[in-house]
Amino acid sequence: MNIGEIARRAGVSRSTVSYVLSGKRTVSEATRRRIQAVIDELDYRPNASARALKEGRTRTLGLVIPPASQRLTDMQLGFVASVVEAAAHADLDVLLSPSGGDHERSFERIVTGRRVDGVILMEIRMEDDRVTRLRQSRLPFVTIGRTADPEGMSWVDIDYPGLIARCVHHLADLGHRHVALVNRSAELVAAGYGPGHRALIGFAAAVAERGLTGVDVCCGDDAAAGEACFEQLLAAHPRVTAVVTVNEAALPGIQRALAAAGLVVPRDFSVTGVAARHWAEDFRPPLTAADVPAAEVGAEAVSLLLERIAGPVMPPRHHLYSPPISLRSSTGPVPQRSPAGGPPPTG
């Protein structure tokens, strides 16, 4: 079924049908109705490829996701979901491309094959060659996360250093002197993955500023890793009375390790950090944390991308999210005696 067939059945030319479809020229009410009737009857819709070829745009956005092999975190899933939602809202489709792993071909198809009007990139590293690749192409793109030098690009990101600093200050205000950071996996941090890297920077800075003792550990993105890593932490650093985490998936494991050690939150130990609300609310007691606004981040990424696509006239923009820390009940004043039963921590 194509536009010619519709035209034939309605007894008009193809262009007239096209104008009815697009409304870019007025068509007499009578013929418009006749054509529309045929269209409705046959449930005709223009061939997307032909339209894309002619118009020079595909009405499709590319979304580059981490390879499926590594299970996506809830936060990443939240980004994907909200990007898809926002795109659908603008009548755009989303083409998925797993990158990393052994799927470079998929990424190349997207970038060079003019399959999409623009690209949203996730899981950005401080030095990211997909970004380099995209910069040298003329394809509009937006990153969720940012590289070490994000000048001249559009991006959205979470202000990890700022949030982590706020968490540390909050703990310091409560009297904690020995605090820990539970970061993402060692591989991610080593690879220069933005949140992991910047969380560490922010933590170190805030700890120094307040004259605290800080210890940071890397931890896989799951409960089992969280439990193992937290057990070790408690054993190796008995003076630590509070933890800041950017690893939401480790929270259930942290919870178990605390319970196993007989530590009651927040009486004996304080926990805070950055996590999607859902994780924070599932913690017992509910976690005092900065809630990551995944839905807004994804929607804003789409919005910035549409801006880029619309025209390279406007300069690139960015949006750094710094959500407030929701005070729930997982932080409290430093315990009088060190949780491990040792001497009270001395300033």
Add this chain to the structure above:
Amino acid sequence: MNIGEIARRAGVSRSTVSYVLSGKRTVSEATRRRIQAVIDELDYRPNASARALKEGRTRTLGLVIPPASQRLTDMQLGFVASVVEAAAHADLDVLLSPSGGDHERSFERIVTGRRVDGVILMEIRMEDDRVTRLRQSRLPFVTIGRTADPEGMSWVDIDYPGLIARCVHHLADLGHRHVALVNRSAELVAAGYGPGHRALIGFAAAVAERGLTGVDVCCGDDAAAGEACFEQLLAAHPRVTAVVTVNEAALPGIQRALAAAGLVVPRDFSVTGVAARHWAEDFRPPLTAADVPAAEVGAEAVSLLLERIAGPVMPPRHHLYSPPISLRSSTGPVPQRSPAGGPPPTG
């Protein structure tokens, strides 16, 4: 950059370039090399729209997912991930379409606009009008899950009734006489969502077969719902000594409710069901459960779809997965005394 430009720079005709690209005709080594050099230098790749228009296929698969508003479950996410992975492996891209919600336009674009060569549908209901819609189009499709009457279509599904029955028999063999089913949300079950519907059927049948007392409850897909629903269950049915669940996301909540009631698993209470391995292993003690092979299901869906796309010659096929129940340690013999401290359950 288009094929004409490449041809011009290489001093040949467009067709020759095309033949070099596709290899569908032999081209003399000299010209082939010259053309390839230009292609490499300019990093040329054919315009996907033009190629799709000419070839009549898009090298793209459509994946219809539940709307983002309702957070995808881990299992759904697993399907999406493995579908994307398998598609990338076959050099195919995946176009996402959130359906349900208010996104019918997205679904219609996919189906009618010839944007994809085939469609994979998730979250199938017993009566599903997207399936009806797809059946009457000539677009190849495969469902993950199946309708009440799946004759003549290709599908993959998990054998919920069979798995649930096995779980119930396992519990009955251990002496349990009063068992419960924790199903998916009331809305899903009411809407005829396959797994919810069939789990209930299978449960009822197995309970009847073994002469047990069964109670089933619906439960939202999250920890909080699981906790609330399980508290109620324990209060309302104190004689229940074991539970079968198809709601993996409720497991952490079930765990908490059990702990709050002072019940030790498996000494006082047995827990089993169907869940992704990841949920089962995070349960304490590790859950005796049928592990959903999400990765295989997704890959098989792609494989069946490619078969359909290749030609309507072969009859539709399906694959019903019935993974074995991994015996971990969350089930045990029925306790001597009812967990609530009442009289021992009498046969």
Add this chain to the structure above:
DNA sequence: TTGTACGCGTTATCAG
């Protein structure tokens, strides 16, 4: 309102 050129790659057909 209609005729037609165009966007771009593919391939059947023709010439050498």
Add this chain to the structure above:
DNA sequence: CTGATAACGCGTACAA
């Protein structure tokens, strides 16, 4: 066997 020409897939939009 090698290379070139031209028609085609389908929708859009300018010129008539």
